[in-house]
Amino acid sequence: MASKVSRPVLKAIAIFTLIFFITQLLGLAVAAGLIKAGIKTTIVSENPEDISNAFGMMALILIMTFVILILMKYIKLRKLIWPIVIMLVFSTSSLAAEAFIGHYGTVFGIIFTIVFWHFRKRLIARNIVAIMAVAVAGSLLGVSLGLVPVAILVLLVGLYDIIAVFVTKHMQILAKEVVKENLPFTIAMPTKEHKYELGGGDLVIPLMFASSALRVNFALTILLLLSSYIGILITLVIAAKLKRAMPAVPLQAVFMLLVFSSFAIGGML
Numbered sequence: 001m002a003s004k005v006s007r008p009v010l011k012a013i014a015i016f017t018l019i020f021f022i023t024q025l026l027g028l029a030v031a032a033g034l035i036k037a038g039i040k041t042t043i044v045s046e047n048p049e050d051i052s053n054a055f056g057m058m059a060l061i062l063i064m065t066f067v068i069l070i071l072m073k074y075i076k077l078r079k080l081i082w083p084i085v086i087m088l089v090f091s092t093s094s095l096a097a098e099a100f101i102g103h104y105g106t107v108f109g110i111i112f113t114i115v116f117w118h119f120r121k122r123l124i125a126r127n128i129v130a131i132m133a134v135a136v137a138g139s140l141l142g143v144s145l146g147l148v149p150v151a152i153l154v155l156l157v158g159l160y161d162i163i164a165v166f167v168t169k170h171m172q173i174l175a176k177e178v179v180k181e182n183l184p185f186t187i188a189m190p191t192k193e194h195k196y197e198l199g200g201g202d203l204v205i206p207l208m209f210a211s212s213a214l215r216v217n218f219a220l221t222i223l224l225l226l227s228s229y230i231g232i233l234i235t236l237v238i239a240a241k242l243k244r245a246m247p248a249v250p251l252q253a254v255f256m257l258l259v260f261s262s263f264a265i266g267g268m269l
Contacts, residue, residue, distance in 0.1 A: 008193040009240040015189040016198065016236060017229075023131045023203050024210065024225050026096075031139035031211035033099025040144040049146035054153040057141070061157070069170060072177040085183055089113050089129055092136040121182060129184035130200050138204040142211025147269065150212045151260055154205055158253030161201075165247040172245050175199065196240075202232060202248040209256055220263050227255035 034040065040048070044056035071081050094109030101108065112132075119125040142150065164171035178185045179197055187203070189196040206228030213220040231251035239246040263269050 006240070008191040009237065011191045012189045012194075012196045012240070013233065013236060015191075016196075016232070019127070019131065019187055019189070019198070020203065020229055020232065023134050024207055026131065027135040027139045027207040028210060028214065028221070030096050030099045030135050031143050031207075031214055034139055034143045035215060037099065039095075039099075039140075041140055043144070048144060049148060051149050051152055053145055054149040054156065057145075057153055058156045058160070061160070065164075065170075065174070069174060072174065072181075081181065081183065086113060086117065088133060089116050089184070092133045093129075095140070096132055096136045123182075123188045123190065126182055126184045127187050130187045131203075133184060134200050134203045134207060137200075138207025139211045141204070142208040142213075143215070145208070145212055147209075147212050147216060147260065150209050151257060154209060154249075154253045154256060157201070157205060158247075158250045161247035161249040165245060171199075171247070175245070196236070198232075199248065202252070205249055205252060206256065209260070216269055217263065220259070220268070223259045224256050227259045228252045231255045 043053045043060070044050065045052055068081075090109045090113045093112040094105045096105070097108035097112075098105030116125055116129055145153070161171070175186060175197060179188075185200050186197045187200065189198060206225055209228070210221045210224045213224055231254065232248045235246050235248045235251050
């Protein structure tokens, strides 16, 4: 690979690799804490194995995307973005900390949110908050859903990602606005030549699948993360060569679903 991929791309891959595994390991630690504390959320049905949860979550993703696009389009409404971001920063940081330090998580959330607001214009602040948000969102969804609903959701998000990037192209518009406002919905991977952006959803999806598997088969958890990493890595290289935005979830979905199917067919679930 080194002979065919430029040095800046290799540097971006190194940064991505570090970010990916830090995020996933943090998320799995949060997931373990949530499982131990019995914390989970209800999407449609309280039964985590109910596949209606997958379609309900997909509907929620579409609604949230539409709302953010509307807020970004109009200047007056755009002012509502930051209050929403601050609430998300507080809630995710509090929940992440609660998995480790119990009720003191709220205190941590307040301090973390104040620090973030002070340094909100810096890339490192955006990245840290994005990683925290991914760790909480992915782990919480994962421990709340069974493997089959998660597999269905991964397939749906993969198909949606293709449509959003190549057909409607609204994902590219949204990404540009998010980066312009320096909102913690993407993670920056800067090199001297170019600043690559990785969507938070590209990290939430594998963590969600892995967190769901954590209660069933640890080997599956690890293989899901590794297959997802390979999927994003290939996508990143292709995007760099073509010099255009590429959806990361489709390849992730293919590799992760192949791993999941192998375990299911092999009777290891």
